[in-house]
Structures are given as structure tokens and as C-alpha cells.
Amino acid sequence: MRFPWPTGSAGEGEDVALPLDGSSLAARKKQQLRDRVEVLKSKGVTPGLGTILVGEDPASHIYVGAKHRDCEEVGIRSIDVRLPADATQADVEAAVRRLNADPSCTAFIVQLPLPDHIDESAILHLMNPAKDADGLHPYNLGLLVEDIVGTSQAPQPCTPRGVVELLRDNGVELRGARVCVVGRGLTTGRPLGLMLGQRSVGATAVLCHTGTRDLRAEMRAADVIIAAAGVPDLVTAEDVKPGAAVVDVGVSRRDGKIAGDVADGVQFVAGWLSPNPGGVGPMTRVMLLENVVHQAELQA
Numbered sequence: 001m002r003f004p005w006p007t008g009s010a011g012e013g014e015d016v017a018l019p020l021d022g023s024s025l026a027a028r029k030k031q032q033l034r035d036r037v038e039v040l041k042s043k044g045v046t047p048g049l050g051t052i053l054v055g056e057d058p059a060s061h062i063y064v065g066a067k068h069r070d071c072e073e074v075g076i077r078s079i080d081v082r083l084p085a086d087a088t089q090a091d092v093e094a095a096v097r098r099l100n101a102d103p104s105c106t107a108f109i110v111q112l113p114l115p116d117h118i119d120e121s122a123i124l125h126l127m128n129p130a131k132d133a134d135g136l137h138p139y140n141l142g143l144l145v146e147d148i149v150g151t152s153q154a155p156q157p158c159t160p161r162g163v164v165e166l167l168r169d170n171g172v173e174l175r176g177a178r179v180c181v182v183g184r185g186l187t188t189g190r191p192l193g194l195m196l197g198q199r200s201v202g203a204t205a206v207l208c209h210t211g212t213r214d215l216r217a218e219m220r221a222a223d224v225i226i227a228a229a230g231v232p233d234l235v236t237a238e239d240v241k242p243g244a245a246v247v248d249v250g251v252s253r254r255d256g257k258i259a260g261d262v263a264d265g266v267q268f269v270a271g272w273l274s275p276n277p278g279g280v281g282p283m284t285r286v287m288l289l290e291n292v293v294h295q296a297e298l299q300a
Contacts, residue, residue, distance in 0.1 A: 133291050182229050248280070
């Protein structure tokens with residue numbers, strides 16, 4: 001599902017969903033981050049984002065390159081660590097330890113997936129939680145579980161936070177809303193359910209997945225559907241309550257191109273709809289920058 005929506009199947013005068021445009025909101029947030037970075041630099045502090053990339057996965061190279069371009073836009077220092085595909089467990093652990101100890105690195109990420117011979121969990125556990133730019137270290141996820149009110153200063157997972165901010169910015173009412181989250185992954189589904197239930201948000205989150213009994217009934221009952229299962233065309237027009245907000249976070253590939261979870265036709269039923277690409281993706285990246293700047297502000 002891309003923006004603008006296809007209009008060939010719409011009847012004359014038929015309404016289409018309002019776009020949840022993450023690119024526009026991310027651009028505004030980048031300007032705010034530039035201002036915050038300038039304040040930090042006036043105090044002698046330059047935020048720094050580190051990335052560790054192992055191997056030659058083309059998608060990972062594209063993602064990491066985009067993150068460093070984002071850093072340049074807002075004035076954040078980039079620390080780009082690249083290791084060959086045959087790097088050993090000890091090599092990757094050594095890179096993590098170097099960034100843990102590097103005072104110029106405010107926060108960093110280990111780009112996933114790692115090669116099959118690397119113990120991914122051990123690498124993530126080795127990171128300093130205070131330098132966790134993705135908010136996915138077990139310690140930080142534990143703080144998220146504990147944070148019922150929604151006031152924690154710990155770094156938070158970027159995609160879930162981007163989803164919540166995108167909905168709020170577009171006037172989608174979350175307080176009291178029934179939100180169906182489809183997908184139980186660590187990067188989106190699980191932490192998103194926790195964030196939606198915080199008192200500062202006040203939604204009722206129903207966490208579903210592809211094995212949920214009568215998934216379509218759960219989606220039809222929802223005021224908001226957030227699809228993050230990685231199954232193309234999982235959400236169809238028949239699954240959406242008229243006027244509901246639909247957020248497409250799913251990423252898979254079909255015919256060599258990125259495909260989301262939301263099928264064509266949903267735009268004629270939903271009240272709001274995120275494009276894919278162009279919806280949540282830009283918000284994920286800007287939330288990463290915000291985590292870095294926030295950690296620098298705490299340190300300053």
C-alpha cells in the first residue's frame with residue numbers, strides 16, 4: 001500500500017482514508033532535534049550514534065546508510081563500525097565493548113539480522129543499557145514493563161513509539177480506544193501493547209497474531225488496527241470497521257519489492273491509513289535519533 005492511494009476502484013465522490021504520513025511528521029521532528037542538538041553543542045556535548053554492521057546483507061546496508069544520513073541532517077556524530085560476514089563472535093563482542101567504552105558514542109545499535117553463526121542474544125545482552133539506541137536491551141524492556149504511567153526516561157523501542165506519535169499527531173483518539181495489534185514480535189508487537197496500555201495513552205490493546213482464533217473478528221471490532229505480522233495483504237477491506245485507523249507496519253517482500261500487511265481497498269473503508277513505505281518507517285528512524293539526543297541530554 002503506497003501513498004497516494006490508488007483511486008481506480010473508487011466510485012465517483014467516494015471518500016478515501018486520510019493518510020498517516022510519517023515522512024512529514026519525521027521532517028518536523030528532525031527540525032526540533034536540530035535545535036536540541038545545537039543546545040547540547042553549546043554546552044560542549046555532541047551526541048553520537050554508533051552502528052555495528054556485520055556482513056553484506058543489502059537491506060541492512062541500506063538501513064544503516066539511511067541512519068547515518070539522518071545523523072548528518074540533524075548534527076549527530078556518526079560512528080560506523082563494519083565487520084566482514086566471517087567475523088567471529090569474539091570480533092563482534094569486541095566491537096560492542098569498544099562502543100560501550102567510547103565517550104564519543106552516546107548510544108548505538110547492532111544492525112539485525114546478524115550472520116547465523118553469531119549468538120544474537122549474547123551480543124545484545126553485552127550492550128550497555130544506557131547506550132541502547134533501539135530500546136531493546138532486556139533491562140530497558142523490563143523498565144517499559146514497569147512503567148505503567150508512561151514517564152520512564154529509559155530509551156524505548158523506536159517503531160512502537162513512532163506508531164503512537166504518528167496516530168496522536170493525526171488526531172486519532174487512543175484514550176479508551178480498542179486497538180488490535182497483529183504481531184507479537186519483540187521490535188513492535190510486544191512493546192507496542194505495553195505502550196498503548198500506559199496511563200499516558202489509555203488505550204485497550206488486544207495483542208493478536210496469525211494464530212489467533214478468529215483474527216478477523218478481532219480486527220473488525222477494533223477502532224485502530226496496527227498490522228505488524230509480515231504477511232502481505234493480511235488486512236483486507238472486509239476486516240476493517242468503517243472509519244477505523246489502520247497502521248501498516250508489516251514488512252515482507254513480494255516480486256522483489258517491499259510489501260506491507262494491508263491490502264488495496266482498505267483505503268476506501270478506513271478513516272486513516274498509513275502508507276507503506278512512507279508511513280511508520282520514517283518515524284522509526286527519527287525515534288532512533290530522538291533516543292540518542294535524549295540520552296545525551298540526560299548525560300549533560
